[in-house]
Amino acid sequence: MNVSVSASVFAACKPWSRDQIAANAARDIPEGWYVNVGIGIPVLVPNYVPPEREVIIQSENGILGMGPEPEPDKINRWLINASKKYVTLLPGGSYMHHADSFGLIRGGHLDLCVLGAFQVAENGDFANWTSDKDDMPSVGGAMDLAVGAKAIWVLMDHTTRNGESKVMRRCSYPLTAPGVVKRVYTNLAVLDVTTDGFVVRDLAPGLTLEALQDVTDAPLRMAN
Amino acid sequence: MSTGRVMINKIVQSMADAMTGIRDGSVVLIGGFGSIGQPNALIDGLIEQGAGALTVVANNAVVGHTGLARLMEVGRVRKIICSYPRTSDPVVFAELYRAGKIELEVMPQGTMAERMRAAGAGIPAFYTPTSAGTKLAQGKEVREFRGHQCVLEEAFYGDVALIEAWEADRWGNLTYQSSARNFNPVMATAAKLTVAQAQHIVELGALDPEMVPTPGIFVHRVVHVPYGEPMVT
Numbered sequence: 001m002n003v004s005v006s007a008s009v010f011a012a013c014k015p016w017s018r019d020q021i022a023a024n025a026a027r028d029i030p031e032g033w034y035v036n037v038g039i040g041i042p043v044l045v046p047n048y049v050p051p052e053r054e055v056i057i058q059s060e061n062g063i064l065g066m067g068p069e070p071e072p073d074k075i076n077r078w079l080i081n082a083s084k085k086y087v088t089l090l091p092g093g094s095y096m097h098h099a100d101s102f103g104l105i106r107g108g109h110l111d112l113c114v115l116g117a118f119q120v121a122e123n124g125d126f127a128n129w130t131s132d133k134d135d136m137p138s139v140g141g142a143m144d145l146a147v148g149a150k151a152i153w154v155l156m157d158h159t160t161r162n163g164e165s166k167v168m169r170r171c172s173y174p175l176t177a178p179g180v181v182k183r184v185y186t187n188l189a190v191l192d193v194t195t196d197g198f199v200v201r202d203l204a205p206g207l208t209l210e211a212l213q214d215v216t217d218a219p220l221r222m223a224n
Numbered sequence: 225m226s227t228g229r230v231m232i233n234k235i236v237q238s239m240a241d242a243m244t245g246i247r248d249g250s251v252v253l254i255g256g257f258g259s260i261g262q263p264n265a266l267i268d269g270l271i272e273q274g275a276g277a278l279t280v281v282a283n284n285a286v287v288g289h290t291g292l293a294r295l296m297e298v299g300r301v302r303k304i305i306c307s308y309p310r311t312s313d314p315v316v317f318a319e320l321y322r323a324g325k326i327e328l329e330v331m332p333q334g335t336m337a338e339r340m341r342a343a344g345a346g347i348p349a350f351y352t353p354t355s356a357g358t359k360l361a362q363g364k365e366v367r368e369f370r371g372h373q374c375v376l377e378e379a380f381y382g383d384v385a386l387i388e389a390w391e392a393d394r395w396g397n398l399t400y401q402s403s404a405r406n407f408n409p410v411m412a413t414a415a416k417l418t419v420a421q422a423q424h425i426v427e428l429g430a431l432d433p434e435m436v437p438t439p440g441i442f443v444h445r446v447v448h449v450p451y452g453e454p455m456v457t
Contacts, residue, residue, distance in 0.1 A: 061257040077453045078402035084258040097409040099341035102334030138310035144334030147353040178357040
């Protein structure tokens with residue numbers, strides 16, 4: 001993998017934007033699911049759940065039934081999400097303290113958690129809290145969410161800024177949790193994690209499987 | 225004529241009274257998530273009181289130069305235990321940490337909350353799947369339950385908890401505002417001395433008993449701090 005291969009692959013197709021990655025994931029969330037969204041691209045996901053579909057968003061700082069960003073003149077200064085941004089509470093929403101919030105998370109009550117990551121591996125391992133060089137590791141709630149939610153989806157860019165694959169045979173960074181990721185949405189593809197490795201469900205417009213493989217560390221195959 | 229009867233009254237009249245007895249080297253649990261629900265007036269009171277070499281437990285390593293950041297900046301914090309030091313603007317912490325003047329222990333957020341809950345609930349230790357198979361489980365006892373690797377975590381006790389509430393009465397019953405609840409109720413249960421700042425002091429009986437997240441048994445001192453709205457995040 002190198003910058004020039006990566007650059008040519010990106011130039012030959014139309015990679016999805018951060019918002020499109022979020023929209024791709026939002027489209028696949030069924031009505032009635034309870035979902036926690038992490039910081040980074042995942043925080044955009046609720047914006048793309050169709051308004052007629054009821055999906056209940058949890059924020060680990062004690063909010064169940066979180067709504068969108070408030071109008072500028074209607075901000076509740078006491079109400080923020082995990083990214084420390086102002087949010088709203090939907091009718092039917094509720095507050096809880098941190099031990100109850102993480103009890104809910106760890107206790108297997110969430111249908112889905114959508115997280116960002118540095119790397120995801122074909123065995124479902126992922127890494128999103130520290131690189132080895134990082135002097136200020138920050139785990140937040142990621143390790144609790146990773147083992148608690150019924151499904152973990154990762155939303156991230158397919159490669160680093162230097163063109164290195166983030167979709168790996170094995171993670172090189174310290175793990176957040178082993179073997180938990182079920183699906184990955186990147187700017188180039190949508191991938192399922194199966195017992196036989198990554199299966200490609202969708203490709204960015206104009207991208208071929210061969211070109212995707214050129215910028216991906218792990219072996220890939222198309223879904224039937 | 226006085227009957228000599230002394231009613232319970234946890235509401236103290238000065239910040240100095242609220243901070244009495246906090247010693248050097250204390251483990252101080254500080255509520256809040258980001259700047260929301262962080263008891264800044266109590267932290268300023270602790271700075272004034274003078275205790276140092278503190279171990280502080282808080283979710284973030286703080287923003288800007290107020291509240292917990294100021295406590296660090298004036299050199300009172302020996303160690304911070306938190307889940308997420310990398311907030312948007314951790315200027316004070318970052319400088320002290322890189323200069324080796326403060327120790328950092330990173331703990332998963334849910335494990336941090338549950339260790340304090342356990343302390344308050346008389347559970348000395350528990351097994352959790354969180355962090356199993358990762359660097360943060362190194363050196364800890366691991367056992368399999370129901371097919372999952374689980375890590376033994378001990379209860380985490382505070383000497384002091386400083387928390388922020390919305391309403392309080394003289395028995396120390398507390399309510400909170402929106403997401404400012406966060407770590408405050410669980411920290412209140414886990415410390416030998418819990419001090420709350422509250423925006424509103426209400427009469428006994430005024431709080432709806434169905435809506436009291438922190439019953440007064442967990443609270444030892446209450447200070448009235450009607451400061452209005454939190455600063456913009």
